[in-house]
Amino acid sequence: MHIKDWKIVLVGCLIILLSPLFGQKSDDNATARAEIKGTPRIIHYTRKDFSGDPQIWAMCQDNDGIMYFGNNDGTLIFDGARWQTVSLPNNSSVRSLLHTTDGHVYAGGFNEFGRIERDEYGHYSYHSLIDQLSPEDRNLENIWAIHEVQNHIVFRSLSRLVAISNNKAFTIPSTGFYHSAVINDKLYLVNGEGVKTLDLQTLSFESLVAPSQFNQETIVAMVEGTAENQVILFTRSGASYTIDHGSKNIHFFKSYFTGNSNNQILSAIKSSAGHYYLGTLSSQIMVLDEHGDPVPLTESFMELQDNTVLNLSESSEGNIWALLNNGIDCINISSPISVLFENASVFDAMIRGGKIYAATNQGVFVSQRIVQNPHFASMEFRKIPGLEGQAWSLLSLHGQILCSHNDGLFVIDDNNILKIEGLAGVWKVIPIRGKDNHYFVCTYTGIHMLRFENGKFELLYRVDGFNESSRDIIQSDEENTFWVCHGYKGVFKLQFDRNFERVVGLEHFREKGLPSPFSINVFRWNDHIVFTTNQGVYTFNETSNQFDPMTELNERFGTDVNVRKLLQYEDKTWFVQDDEAGFFQRDSKKLEKGLFLELKGTFNRSMESILPINTSNVLIGTTTGLYAYDLSFQQHADTKKTLITEVNYQDNGERTKRSLKGSSEQIPHSASDLRFEFSAPKLKDQTQVQYSHMLEGIDEDWSDWSVDPFKNYSQLFPGKYTFKVKARSMIGETTSESSYHFTIAPIWYMTRWAIGAYVLMILLIMIGSRKLVKKKIVVEKEKTREEEKKKRTVLELELDQMRLEREKERIERDKKILEEDVIFKSKELANYTMLLVKKRELLTDLREDLKELKEVAKNERSRNMLRNLIRKIGVNLNDEEHIHVFEANFERVHDDFFQELKTYFPDLTSKELRLCALVKMNLTNKEIAPILNISLRGVETARYRLRKRLSLDHEENMVEFLEKLSP
Structure with missing residues (x-):
């Protein structure tokens, strides 16, 4: 769908108070009010959108908001998101369409008429009613119009009228009725004899006016007039007449073309708002007010994609649809949004003297004076010369406008532009409270003082002490x-x-x-x-x-x-x-x-422009232009419904549709790529409809808004689900949510039949098992007796085994006690040896002290006694018996350890064996030295040699190594 650029739009009464800016008083204290109108936004639908012939003849809309268009291929059906085509059996053009009060859609073509119906799967099809006529009455040629009137459905061709009531059809001979219309449940017909009405109850015609009364002109449209019983006729040449149905008087009304114009009126409608819209041959659409007077429009008012408007129709949402010789245009008449200006990025806006001023990145633009008009009026803007470039803000002061600009500060007085010298890069001008007629000029690099005096603005000085941007x-x-x-x-x-x-x-x-x-x-x-x-x-x-x-x-x-x-x-x-x-x-x-x-994402960051006009209207400036909003626009979500148009899935390589009318549809478990399609045709603004959806049972919350009118689920687990969807337009319209309940069927082995089979099998197994159990009990009793006998034997063996285990534990415990005793005795032996060593040291010290005492003794007797003592001590010191006792007991205690050492190291001497045992006991070198009767240095040397004999690395611990050798 191609969306044309927005044009100036605001339909309805957008009333604005003429004041400078945000309620500031103008110099003349004007309080006049004016109405801003604009052209509606237009959505263009082309051949690329609906993939069909672009010549469109007729249109209707059903209760769900779905649109039907008759073209040369058949009927185009548009649900707001997708197009479908339904062809007639003879592939003729569809020249007429009608949606009736009972919800049916009728279509008429060449020698063909019937109904377009939608089945429960969302598929549209055509059902012909031509068989209700006798064969001789079926040569109808084109059905040019279909009407619902007086409880009948009437099909009009040039040769005859066909009426259907209570499923019965009958024909009425026609004398070339080339136009027809229904007004106030009366059927009006036009032929060469003038304008008539037909009473379908009596099948009688009543003549209203003769052709001479409207100058033999061709009638192309008849619409309801402004007075009771009044009908307005529009002729192809551009004239209009009014008929009073009661008095049958006809009066010339107005002419809409000049005398030498080649233009023609092809269609006309009266909108629900009371305006008249005329479709023309070469000038698109003309708009008339409720009095039938043309509304002055610019040449670019509509900008339809084709100049020839074959037909016009109004949808239930109030949009005007133009059926063109080349395409379809939807004119959003009731939009609350108007683009007043779209040629630049708007940073500020103001209204003064009945004009709108816009400060933009390209300069300052001003509109023409706002014209008081209850319908449409142009809002063309022109650029003010001398203010080209980036303009930041506008301020109305003392009857003049100050423009803050990238190039400085300018004064706008009517058409005169005056630059205040000495300034560059100005953000804004603000008044100073408490200092009348003085203003701060805020620039890129500081603040300046401005004064208004003697009718003009004067720059006084730059404020010292602050040089930062003051925007x-x-x-x-x-x-x-x-x-x-x-x-x-x-x-x-x-x-x-x-x-x-x-x-x-x-x-x-x-x-x-x-x-x-x-x-x-x-x-x-x-x-x-x-x-x-x-x-x-x-x-x-x-x-x-x-x-x-x-x-x-x-x-x-x-x-x-x-x-x-x-x-x-x-x-x-x-x-x-x-x-x-x-x-x-x-x-x-x-x-x-x-x-x-x-407008999301289109604002000038930190320079957003919002100009409230009154409680109902506001102007907003963005990077894409200046917009006017009517805040009185009311949304009615309860009357707008989101449609789920189709549900399908992939199964065994084929797409399968599901019914849309079932209360809870069942979908096979083998289904994949489950797809929901939806639309919201009732929304007034169809430019960018967004959808949000949720699948109860899977999703915890509604999805983010998206423009995609569909949702796919690749694979769902068996269970019950409810799919919900809602929609909104970009003007805030919302729809009520729609839901679709369905069930994903379980796999065959989880179905009810399978579960029933499982239950039956379980019952059979239980009965069979009961019999087998009884039989087995007898066998098991005999086995039990044999097993009890075996158990007693096994129990006795286990008791014997337990006794052996306890005996083994006792032996292990005794062994551990013996090992601990060996360690204790080794410690005790070492301590005993240490005591002997200390005793020898004491005797040695005592002998040396006695020797010194002998030298100082004064009489011989004392010296002799000391000699005897020294000799006795020497005899005891030379006694090596304690060494032999230690070695004998030491080797007896560590016999197993010595045997293990000799096994791995047979070349070790007895002294090295003793040294190993002492090291294993974790004695220090100082403790080992007296036991072996060698010096501390000798112990160190002996240990060093021992490490080499044992092939130990320098980092390896000797004590841990010897512990590992302990048996």
């Missing part, structure tokens, strides 16, 4: 204090001197309670200065000198997205949150964003 600035409640937010550097609090000539106090906040210094904006809301960030809204706490969360706003917006715009107007607060625009009422926490969905 986002607001005056605080503190005297001479302003807040400035920088997109990357955080927040500045500026304190100015009395005359605002310099900054005398500056506080720079990069955090102080704020989540970061980035993406901070400042606004005034409910008399509070609030700061919006990426993680919520904050206010400044003067007491703690830091920023605190703003609970009241955070409860509405949350803290996970950035609110980049806050603007209060009367009872609404407008905002831009996470690239979505919306508003909330003063006493409500609900965010109204649905109407503005298609």
Whole structure:
């Protein structure tokens, strides 16, 4: 589906108060009101969309909102997402279509008429009714119109009328009726004899007017007039006449073409809103007001894809459908959205003097004066010369407009443009509270002072002490204090001197309670200065000198997205949150964003333009243009239904459809690629319908919105499921959800029959098992006796085994005690030897002391006694008996260890064996030395030699090695 670029649109009464900007008073205090209208948006459907002949003759719409179009291939059926084609049996063109009050759709072609029906699987088919006529009456040629009137369905051809009532058909001879219409349940017919009515109860004709009364012109349309019993006739040449059905008087009404025009009227309808739409041969569509007067339109009003409009129809949603010689166009007359300007990116907008001004990236544009008109009016914009380039903002002051521009500051006074010298790169101009006629000029690199005096603006000086960008600035409640937010550097609090000539106090906040210094904006809301960030809204706490969360706003917006715009107007607060625009009422926490969905992602970041006009209308500027919104547009989800149009799946290599009417359809377990197709034809705006769905039993929540009108599931487990789907349009329309209940059948071995077979088999097995058990009990009793005998024998053997085990445990326990005793005796022997060694050391020391005493003794007797003592001590020292006792007992205690050593190391000497035993006992070198009667150095040397004899590495522990050799 190809969607044409939006044109200027707002249908309905978009009333705006002519004031400069946000309620600022204009110089003349004007309070005049005007209506902004625009051309509707148009959706083009081409041959590529419906894959058929593009010449479209007729249209109707059923109760579900599904559209039917007659073309040269048959009937095109459009459910809002997909196109289907139903051909007539003779493949003729479908020239007429009708949806009746009982829900049937009738189609008429060449020598053919019948019904188009939809089966339970969503498939459309044609059922001919031509057989209800006798063979001689079947030569009808083209059925040009179908009507429902007086409980009859009437098919009109040039040769005859066919009426069906209570499933019975009859024909009425025709004298060339080339046009017909039903108005107030009366059937009007036109032929060469004039305009007549037909009473189907009596089958009688009544003449209303003769051809001479409308100048023998060809009637192409008859519609209801503005007065009771009034009918308006439109002729092919462009004239119109009114007929009073009661008095049968006819009057010339109006002519819509000039005398030498080659244009023609081909069709006409009266809309539910009371407007008249004329389809022409070469000038597309003409629009008439309720009085039949043409509404002045520009040449680009409609921009249909073809100039020839064969027929017109209005859908139940209020859209006008143009059936063209080359395609189909849907004209969204009732859209609440109007694109007023779309040639540039809009950063600011204002209304002054009955005109709309737009500051854009290409300069400043101004509209023509808004024309008071209850229908459609052009809103053409032109660029103001001299203001080309990036314009940031507009401000109305003292009857003039100040334009803040990339090239400086400009004054717009009517058509005159004056640049205020000395400035470049200006963001905005703001008034200073408490200093009349003085204004701050906020630039890329600081702030300047501007004054209005003697009817003109004068730049006074640059404010000293602050050189940062001041795009986002607001005056605080503190005297001479302003807040400035920088997109990357955080927040500045500026304190100015009395005359605002310099900054005398500056506080720079990069955090102080704020989540970061980035993406901070400042606004005034409910008399509070609030700061919006990426993680919520904050206010400044003067007491703690830091920023605190703003609970009241955070409860509405949350803290996970950035609110980049806050603007209060009367009872609404407008905002831009996470690239979505919306508003909330003063006493409500609900965010109204649905109407503005298609603007998502199109805002100028931190330069969003929102201009409330009144409580019902607002202008919004984006990167794609300037939009007007009618907030009074009402959504009625309960009257709009999402349709599930088809359910199919893949099974055994084929696509199989399921019924859409069953309460709970069963789908085989072998099915794969289960596909649900859906649409929402009742939505007024079909430009980009979005769907959300959920499969109960699988999904925990609704899916994200998507434009795909289908959902596939590759494989589902057996069980019960409910598929739900809902839709919305990009103007916030929503539909009620639709659901489809189905069951995935279990695998054959989990079916009811299989389960019943399982139960029967189990019962048979239980009966058979019972018999077998009884038989086996007898056998088992005998076996039990034999087993008891064997068990007693085994028990006795086990008892013997247990006794042997206990005996073995006792032996092991005794062995362990003996080993511990050996270790104890070894320790005791070593201690005994140590005592002997200490005794020898004591005797040696005593002998040396006696020798010294003998030298100093003064008489011989004393010396002799000392000699005897020295000699006795020497005899005891020379006694080696204790060594032999130690060696004998030591070898007896460690006999097993010595045997193990000799097995692996047969070359070891007796001294080396003793040294191994002493090392194994974990004695130190100092303790070993006296036992072996060698020096400490000798022990170290002996141990070194022993390591080499044992082939031990330097890192290997000798004690651990000898422990491993213990038997």
